[in-house]
Amino acid sequence: MKKFIAFLALSLFLLCLPISNASAAQTDLLRGLQPEAVGSTVFLNSVGNATDGDDSTYAEAKSNLVDQPYEYKFVLPTPSTIRKIRIKVDNLNSMYPGVILHNTDRSVIADVRLTSTDQTITIDAAEKVKYVLIDGRKNTNLKLFSLEVYSDTLSATGDDGKVYLSWDPFPNATGYNVKRATTQNGPYVVIKSNVIETNFTDTTVTNGTTYYYVINPIVAGAERPKSNVASATPTGTTNPQPTPAPSNLTATAGDTKASLNWTGSTGATYTIKRSLTANGPYTSIASNVTDQSYTDTNVINGTTYYYVVTATVSGAESINSNEASATPNKATNPNPQPTGDRAILTVTMTNGLEKEYDLSASEISSFISWYDAKDSGRGPSLFTVNKGNNNKGPFSARKDFLIFDKILTFEVSEYTDK
Structure with missing residues (x-):
């Protein structure tokens, strides 16, 4: 009876443990595969010992020809991405110092060099690997205790x-x-x-x-x-609500500054993070910001800065917002006013005709102001140019009327009348 009660208590305890959901464990892509001998290579014992998951057994190979190296390969069922290799051998002198990965065209994708007889190596992703090769030196034997390759890390x-x-x-x-x-x-x-x-x-x-x-x-x-x-998939009896991340982050460049704006949450404070490269890594440049805007003045014109913002509520920090970037630059005037006493205004019409006027600085300013206003949908549709000293003949005055819709482009060439 006591044994039954103890068993029942243990069963109830196990049922009360939280259930977790996890991604699949890392899988050895070579487990159970049989190597294939290449050329004069022969195996001296069971070829499956290298991929049986038991480090105490080994597959031994050599060449059956004098002065010939041995070589054998493992063929993956489908081309795969390799990120990690684990190998154990009896010595490094009997093999070329590495494991060679080939694609389906038998081109070398990676030559993974070894530095010890029992080693695990994480490599940059080698994609579309079909063949895993072991190459040996002539007149030698190699005992391969284990060879494992993994796609997942x-x-x-x-x-x-x-x-x-x-x-x-x-x-x-x-x-x-x-x-x-x-x-x-x-x-x-x-x-x-x-x-x-x-x-x-x-x-x-x-x-x-x-x-x-x-x-x-x-x-x-x-x-x-x-x-x-x-x-x-997290599971359990509690359901904490994470702090929502700020959204709609924008960054606007100015002269030695970048202005940030975002949409936040009620009661949140914000941390501003910055990087010189897209996607980080980011460094915090301001914390406990209460407004949903921030101006970064610790910048250099011409440099691009990347920003994210996090929100904190009751000590819980959100994930990063979307990333926004800005490149501060010195402000420029898109329509500079003339600085000389006079200027030559050259107007190119839509029909290709060019008109040239020698005008004062004030007249040039008036023309530019009219053009900008009309471009914004305000003001009269034509501008009157008084030819002034260019008046010829018995006329009391000569004027040109420039119609906005007929102007293709214009050029202002300033000079000082001495």
Whole structure:
């Protein structure tokens, strides 16, 4: 009876544990595959020992011809993207120092170099890999204990109100941008930039919603290709409402400034983040901003800046807003007023005819003001030019009437009348 009660208590405890939803574990694409010998290569024992998942067994190969190297290959069922390789051998002297990846055309995609006899290597995404080759040196034997290749490096696990992410370190990465979407094909939005560790917990989720994640390593300040897609559905008894991210962020450039505006939430404070590259990594330049606008004056004209904004309510920070960019520049006057005493106004009409007038600075200013006003839909449809000293003949005055709709373009050439 006591044993039954103990069993019943354990069963009830297990039933009360929270249920999580996680993306599939990383899969060894070579598991169970048999290698194929190339040329004079022969296997001295079971060829399946290298892909059986047991490091205590091995497949041994050599060439049956003197002074000939051995070679064998694993053929993937379908061309795949490879991101990680794990290999264990008895020595490196019996093989060329690497695992060679070929595509369907047998062209080399990657030559992954080894530095130890038991090594796991994360590589830049090698796409459309069909053949995985092991090349040896002549007159040698090699014991291959294990060879594993993986397409996935990112995994996601759902919990109550959160999703746990973990991934393999990428060579020479200084950080990682974590991106999320609610559909597998995106669009993906950066929810955390420049993560230093190889794990991250997303707490801005809603139970029952499936989220899709990718990470982009940052190497030498630039994003590398994204990881595989990992998904998870947080579940539990609580349903925390995440702080909504600001929306409709815009950035307007000015002279040594960039003006930001966005749509926010009631009671939120905002953090302004900036980067010199699209998609980050971002650095906070202002926090606890209460308005839904901000002017960044710590900028240099001619440099493009990329901005995102986050909202914080009751200590919970939202994911990033959409990204907006601006390139500050010194303000210019699109219609400068003449600065000389006089100017030659050359007007080209729509029929190709050119008219030229020698006018004073004030007359030029009047013409430009009339043209700008009429271009905005205001003012008379024609402008009167008094030819003045150009008057010839017995006339008391000579005038030209320029019709706005007939003007194709005009040019002002200023000079000083000395």
